[in-house]
Amino acid sequence: MKTKSCSIYAVLQTPLAGSVSHIVRAHIFVVTSVVLFLIPLSNSQSLPNDPTTFTSSSELVLIPAVVNDKSGAHLRGLKKEDFVLKQDGKLHLISFFEEVKTTSARTTRSQGEAGKFTNFDPTSPQYHRLSIIVLDFLNTPFSDQAIAKEALVKFLREVAESGEPMCLLVLGRGGLRMLHDFTDDPKLLVEGVRKIRSNPAPLSHEPIAEAGHPATTDSLGEALTKMIREQIQTENHLSSLAAKNQALMTVQGLEQVAKAFRGFPGRKALLWASSGFPFSLSSPASLMCEPACPVHQRGEVQSAYDQLWKMMNDAQIAIYSVDLRASGSGLPSASETNFTHPYDVGDPQFDTDAQARWKMEDTRNSLQLFAENTGGKAFLGGGNLVQSFYQAIQDDTSYYMLGYYVSPQNTKPGWHDISVSVHGRDARLRYRKGFFLARDSSVSSAQQEIQLALSSPLDYTGVPLSVSWSGREPVRPPGKTKVQFELVMPANFASIDESDQNHMIIDIVAAARNGTGDVVADLSQRLDVHLPAAGLEQIRHNGLTYRGALQLPAGEYSVRFVVRDSFGNRTGSVLAPVSVSP
Secondary structure (H helix, E strand, C coil): CCCCCCCCEEEECCCCCCCCCEEEECCCCCCCCCCCCCEECCCCCCCCCCCCCCCCCCEEEEEEEEEECCCCCECCCCCHHHEEEEECCEECCCCEEEEEECECCCCCCCECHHHEEECCCCCCCCCECCEEEEEECCCCCHHHHHHHHHHHHHHHHHCCCCCCCEEEEEEECCEEEEEEEEECCHHHHHHHHHCCCCCCCCCCCCCCCCCCCCCCCCHHHHHHHHHHHHHHHHHHHHHHHHHHHHHHHHHHHHHHHHHHHCCCCCCEEEEEEECCCCCCCCCCCCCCCCCCCCHHHHHHHHHHHHHHHHHHHHCCEEEEEEECCCCCCCCCCHHHHCCCCHHHCCCCCCCHHHHHHHHHHHHHHHHHHHHHCCCCEEECCCCCHHHHHHHHHHHHHEEEEEEEEECHHHCCCEEEEEEEEECCCCCEEEECCEEEECCCCCHHHHHHHHHHHHHCCCCCECCCCEEEEEEEEECCCCCCEEEEEEEEECCCCCCCEHHHCCEEEEEEEEEEECCCCCEEEEEEEEEEEECCHHHHHHHHHHCEEEEEEEEECCEEEEEEEEEEECCCCEEEEEEEEEEECC
């Protein structure tokens, strides 16, 4: 992103009439962003009063726990004392406890009403039931895509009277895109589904060599078999590389979902209709993987999967995976599509029937693993979207929210396991499996995240934002207009390190794109300040208003604003269109 040589002011508003605002002038340079994996005490989400004392450097880890009895019904009336919470195997005091009863009221975000654009609903602090539906066409073969669309339309018609808010996204070759934001009218989602175009291109590299060979009863047969093995191994390497890239695209799309919805309070359900993950994490001794899958590739994808699970857990999003390749999806079974010669049974390269069975089982296991690691559930017995939807609603209608504080100074950065149990009850629990502790204010680690936020079709909600266009002025030489804006962040939007003289680092970025997607104007600024006591109070109780401007020629533009809280590792973004007259 290009640096702009202009002066921008950040104003810390004061509630007292006539008092002097604290003005911070900062240098403008390329900024970056990272992702929040904890909810800091300075988060704007309101929590009930709690007698526990803490410092500003403490972090509150929230754990939504679904607790059911033998019949699958919510187990009501449990108290804080009924739960046992452990981090890394050690008991922790539960500092925040609530039995949550959610509402199906639709959440709204201002899209220009009263001249404001927001990434959050400022009028509703309550817990909502939110169902996020992702139709995964990136990993679904062309032959199954039409079936998947029909199943989704049928599903939307069956749940039309539920009144539950849903949003619909599709993951394809071009990445993730939103077909419709949250609505309680499934008819609008049906219209979006019908507009989805199927892609007949193969999902990944298709092998040319057939997994067959002549009998090795003579030297010619042995030589030909050796050549075929080498060809198959080469193609398996190519397929493995293509599958890895496809898997990383899938992870990136789902990461954007986590970033976009983590700012909504409470537990969220992600209904993921897919044919599975394209890259296997099975043992290297398994068929299809040995010797073709390089160890470093498996490690890279495993790391990406781990990171995704952590982000979903931190965003309190549970994955309900629906296997589109299950029985009834239209996919032929392995026995219908493969033949293995008796002398090739058990051969890693030529036993195609075993390979097909392994691949099917590996896909199902992967979907199961992603659901279990995020506190959701996998539906593998027939691609039943309706059943998964109602299971997600039931789980999100009533659950328990547990919370405890950790100190970054006394806790190692990285992943920490969480376990929850209930005293003396035959209860079935589902909950997030851990949290990620990270504090990284470096520019290098944040550049990728800020670029993802700028290019994402979704608003990130880690930092609540509201933007409005505040004025216009002609500039010299003629041909452009100075379009002014106000970017408002509410009270407690940022994490402040009081142990380091009230240190706060905020990155602010704006990029204006024209109708073809080209960046016409941009700005970036980092506010790296040590706040005086009065400034700390301003941030705590009144937030921050950032005033700036972009110089734009005549035309129609979409301007993406991004704010990154460095110490909190949170990102917020909002899109605001603007029209400039000649």
